[in-house]
Amino acid sequence: MTVTAGIDVGSGAVKVVLMRCEEGSEQLLSKVSARIRRRHVPAVIEETFDATVAAAGVETIDYIGTTGEGEEVPFATGHFYGMTTHARGGLFLAPEARAVLDVGALHSRAVLMDERGKVLSYKMTSQCASGSGQFLENIARYLGVSAAEVGELSRSAAAPEKVSSICAVLAETDVINMVSRGISTADILRGIHESMAFRFARLLRSVGAEGVALVTGGLAQDSGLRAALQDALDADLPGAAGGAKRPRRAREAKPLEIKAHPDSIFAGAIGAAIWGAFRYTRLDLGAPAWRSGMTAASASSQFAS
Amino acid sequence: MTEQTGQTEQAQQAQQARERIVGWARERYEDLSFGHARRWCEEFQAKAIGHLPVYAPREIIDAAGMLPVGILGGGDQLEIIRGDAFYQSYICHLPRSVIELGQSGRLDFLSGVLFPSTCDVIRNLSGMWQVLHPEVYVRYVDLPQSDDRAIAQRFWEGELRVLMRDLGRVAGLAGPVSDDALRASIARYNDVRRVINELYNLRREMPWTVPTEELYLLLRAGEVVPPELFIEKTRAYLEAARATPDRVRDRVRVVVTGAFCEQPPLGLLKTIERAGCYIVDDDLLVGNRLLVGEVETEGDPVAALARAFVERARETSVIYEGDVDGKRTLLKRRAEAAGADGVVFAAPSFCDPALLDRPMLKAGAEAHGIPCIAFKYAENSAQFQQFREQAGTFADAIKLWGGQ
Numbered sequence: 001m002t003v004t005a006g007i008d009v010g011s012g013a014v015k016v017v018l019m020r021c022e023e024g025s026e027q028l029l030s031k032v033s034a035r036i037r038r039r040h041v042p043a044v045i046e047e048t049f050d051a052t053v054a055a056a057g058v059e060t061i062d063y064i065g066t067t068g069e070g071e072e073v074p075f076a077t078g079h080f081y082g083m084t085t086h087a088r089g090g091l092f093l094a095p096e097a098r099a100v101l102d103v104g105a106l107h108s109r110a111v112l113m114d115e116r117g118k119v120l121s122y123k124m125t126s127q128c129a130s131g132s133g134q135f136l137e138n139i140a141r142y143l144g145v146s147a148a149e150v151g152e153l154s155r156s157a158a159a160p161e162k163v164s165s166i167c168a169v170l171a172e173t174d175v176i177n178m179v180s181r182g183i184s185t186a187d188i189l190r191g192i193h194e195s196m197a198f199r200f201a202r203l204l205r206s207v208g209a210e211g212v213a214l215v216t217g218g219l220a221q222d223s224g225l226r227a228a229l230q231d232a233l234d235a236d237l238p239g240a241a242g243g244a245k246r247p248r249r250a251r252e253a254k255p256l257e258i259k260a261h262p263d264s265i266f267a268g269a270i271g272a273a274i275w276g277a278f279r280y281t282r283l284d285l286g287a288p289a290w291r292s293g294m295t296a297a298s299a300s301s302q303f304a305s
Numbered sequence: 306m307t308e309q310t311g312q313t314e315q316a317q318q319a320q321q322a323r324e325r326i327v328g329w330a331r332e333r334y335e336d337l338s339f340g341h342a343r344r345w346c347e348e349f350q351a352k353a354i355g356h357l358p359v360y361a362p363r364e365i366i367d368a369a370g371m372l373p374v375g376i377l378g379g380g381d382q383l384e385i386i387r388g389d390a391f392y393q394s395y396i397c398h399l400p401r402s403v404i405e406l407g408q409s410g411r412l413d414f415l416s417g418v419l420f421p422s423t424c425d426v427i428r429n430l431s432g433m434w435q436v437l438h439p440e441v442y443v444r445y446v447d448l449p450q451s452d453d454r455a456i457a458q459r460f461w462e463g464e465l466r467v468l469m470r471d472l473g474r475v476a477g478l479a480g481p482v483s484d485d486a487l488r489a490s491i492a493r494y495n496d497v498r499r500v501i502n503e504l505y506n507l508r509r510e511m512p513w514t515v516p517t518e519e520l521y522l523l524l525r526a527g528e529v530v531p532p533e534l535f536i537e538k539t540r541a542y543l544e545a546a547r548a549t550p551d552r553v554r555d556r557v558r559v560v561v562t563g564a565f566c567e568q569p570p571l572g573l574l575k576t577i578e579r580a581g582c583y584i585v586d587d588d589l590l591v592g593n594r595l596l597v598g599e600v601e602t603e604g605d606p607v608a609a610l611a612r613a614f615v616e617r618a619r620e621t622s623v624i625y626e627g628d629v630d631g632k633r634t635l636l637k638r639r640a641e642a643a644g645a646d647g648v649v650f651a652a653p654s655f656c657d658p659a660l661l662d663r664p665m666l667k668a669g670a671e672a673h674g675i676p677c678i679a680f681k682y683a684e685n686s687a688q689f690q691q692f693r694e695q696a697g698t699f700a701d702a703i704k705l706w707g708g709q
Contacts, residue, residue, distance in 0.1 A: 081701050
């Protein structure tokens with residue numbers, strides 16, 4: 001039995017989990033996330049780690065795995081790349097999923113994986129911000145809507161207003177024009193969601209996703225985005241309206257069900273923790289990375305040097 | 306004072322010493338005007354001779370009482386304005402930035418420049434230099450490229466003797482560089498190679514002790530300072546590094562190959578290591594350790610230098626390799642010697658020697674079950690996200706799936 005920590009350092013938030021892993025079964029012991037806002041990132045990481053450890057009440061941690069921007073976390077045992085951890089974390093949260101759509105604050109990516117969590121293919125959005133959580137957060141702020149309200153409002157839209165699907169800057173200008181034209185907030189939000197969903201659907205199709213795809217990252221809980229994404233994917237299917245006029249690849253699209261999990265935001269951290277357990281066993285490290293009484297700052301190396 | 310407090314203070318002092326040495330090296334790496342080399346020439350009333358990658362016999366320059374200066378381009382710190390006018394878009398970046406350095410007067414303290422036979426572009430650059438800088442000594446240094454060792458030895462001895470004569474004249478000596486001076490210089494450069502090998506050995510054994518960024522900065526400084534100073538600083542660094550190892554990380558061990566001429570930006574080396582790799586062997590600035598083992602300091606020093614090159618030169622893409630199997634197994638041997646898990650082919654865009662060799666080297670490595678990735682850079686590459694992505698997924702594939 002190993003106890004491992006996963007630390008996912010995103011551009012908007014730090015997510016930390018503790019997991020217990022034993023002979024192919026994994027259990028989530030504790031989880032804490034914290035927005036970075038304008039704080040010193042290393043301090044946020046340490047605080048979040050210490051809070052997660054306190055919540056789990058464990059005596060030792062065998063491996064501390066990082067992901068995201070966490071390469072330089074000084075007390076980490078090892079680092080895993082985002083595709084790898086979201087695939088494994090996604091599989092833990094939804095064992096039937098064979099693809100993950102990670103929508104973070106700055107980037108989005110689609111990952112295709114097999115039943116072991118091995119990454120088979122992946123694709124990221126380019127540097128354009130219009131496929132990111134930060135973009136949606138900015139729009140919500142312009143509209144005076146809290147992040148929690150966005151999904152429900154979007155789903156109540158009666159006549160979604162189309163916005164630029166190419167550029168966040170143009171889309172923001174579109175939104176200002178819509179507000180001045182008296183378009184309802186719900187219709188604007190749905191338009192934004194549809195624009196993002198169009199891009200995400202293309203990402204998922206481009207990696208060859210089919211079956212079930214789990215949305216992870218900060219926007220996973222946005223039910224409006226998920227609904228728009230499901231609609232965009234369904235519209236690709238043969239037999240859907242306008243299907244015959246679509247490009248061949250789209251006409252060959254297979255059904256893809258979009259799911260989310262209440263812990264979707266922790267998928268990267270969960271993946272880092274599970275892969276950390278795998279590495280701990282494979283390397284036969286023996287010594288733990290952290291013992292009760294230590295803080296994050298005093299966690300020591302367990303490798304014989 | 307308790308024993309523990311004493312140890313902490315010692316560690317702090319070692320850390321400060323390490324930071325000072327790395328800072329010293331970084332200053333020389335970033336100084337595109339070669340201020341330190343210029344000052345050395347003024348102080349000792351001596352001249353300096355530049356040379357391009359990959360290998361130049363620095364011993365002869367040193368023996369003539371001049372400072373050998375490695376010219377490795379402007380990296381990511383130099384805006385190319387004039388250099389682009391000299392080269393087509395399908396030529397690598399190094400000659401552009403070397404032209405830029407020359408045309409902007411940054412190399413005007415050099416009394417001569419050696420152009421080793423690295424590739425056609427360097428050969429072409431030597432011709433340009435003769436036209437653009439008629440006031441300085443320019444020599445295209447033909448390295449021996451023959452399977453017949455006797456012929457290669459005779460040819461290379463002849464070339465070295467020409468350099469002895471010419472550089473003696475440039476230095477203002479009464480005649481060619483003397484054998485005694487060359488023997489003394491060979492002994493100094495034996496020490497240089499020894500200390501570089503020590504640095505590489507320490508990184509191979511404990512890569513968390515010697516980050517490649519620091520190793521590389523030291524090697525770059527070694528290209529523009531006298532050998533004695535490089536040896537002194539590197540020995541001090543080794544002592545400080547052993548006393549201040551970083552935390553050991555769960556990373557994969559990789560060999561980086563293909564970066565022997567145009568140098569990668571420092572950010573690329575940092576990116577590879579940050580992404581989950583320990584670089585445990587490389588061919589960065591390989592000219593400084595091209596001669597394997599000690600060069601004899603007894604007998605005819607020219608013959609000794611030539612013999613060392615012909616018989617014991619490290620295998621690199623700029624020296625003809627007649628044995629196809631030797632090339633196919635090269636990376637297997639290097640990976641085994643370094644205890645590496647995989648190979649990162651990092652070559653400059655449009656680098657003929659590196660990119661022409663790559664398919665055979667890569668196929669050879671993969672045939673021996675060694676995972677490989679390949680990417681291309683330019684010395685002024687500024688975006689590292691794609692390298693980070695590739696190196697990160699490569700490291701994960703090795704850690705979790707054995708590179709499959």
